[in-house]
Amino acid sequence: MPGKNNNGPDKYFDDRAGTDNANYHVVPDDGKWALKKEGEEKQILQEDDKSHVVARAKKLAEEYGSMAIIHDDDGKIEDQIEY
Template sequence: MTEKSDQYFEDRANSDEARYHVVPNADEGWGIKREGSEDHEYTASSKSDVVEEAKKRAQDAGTMAIIHDDNGQIEEQHNYES
């Protein structure tokens, strides 16, 4: 990453604007990470369960849920920003 993008994610970390990312989790199957965080906030073996939880959290926070595939590529996005 570039210094500019590193600063972008650092500024968003744990803010109301931080987006929820559904990513693979080696221990549990799938997890939710907020931008700027290294830790998973929620994990489950079922991707569909994690996606639904991420969408709910993003909608409640007025931000986005970004769904990644097994390789980390963005698969879909759900925008709840107003």
């Protein structure tokens, strides 16, 4: 198909992983909530209170012009905030 490229989601995430443009994910982690930068295994922080982790994710995403991606208890995306 003309105009079609191979820059799908995997390429998008690979290009952003570990950079300042990476998105910030709030994910469940052993009964707590963790904040992770896209493409990195190490957590930025982990807390019992999801709202604190969400606030930090939003602050970082706004600072770097990326997204805060909030997951639910099952790990599914429940909200995405783009800056």
